[in-house]
Amino acid sequence: MNLKALGWARTLRGLREGNQAVLLTGLGLIALQMLRNSKGKRQLVYRKTLPVGSAIVVRHAKPGTPRLRLVEKPD
Numbered sequence: 423m424n425l426k427a428l429g430w431a432r433t434l435r436g437l438r439e440g441n442q443a444v445l446l447t448g449l450g451l452i453a454l455q456m457l458r459n460s461k462g463k464r465q466l467v468y469r470k471t472l473p474v475g476s477a478i479v480v481r482h483a484k485p486g487t488p489r490l491r492l493v494e495k496p497d
Contacts, residue, residue, distance in 0.1 A: 424455075425454055425455040425458075426452055426456075429448045429449065429450070429453075429455065430448065431448070432444050432448030432451060433448030434448070435448070476494055
């Protein structure tokens with residue numbers, strides 16, 4: 423659903439008809455879409471090719487401790 427297009431349509435309708443509730447609803451939809459888009463782009467934090475049978479363990483711990491640990495396949 424494109425909230426920005428819907429918001430602009432409601433805003434213009436509210437201006438045309440003089441309906442403040444529709445106008446404010448449209449502006450709210452536009453603001454909501456802008457907030458959703460302003461979160462920023464996601465970044466790749468870690469990339470590695472793993473051998474078959476290996477796994478990555480991710481643990482949430484205190485700041486400064488390693489977050490990723492590679493578990494090798496047992497021989």
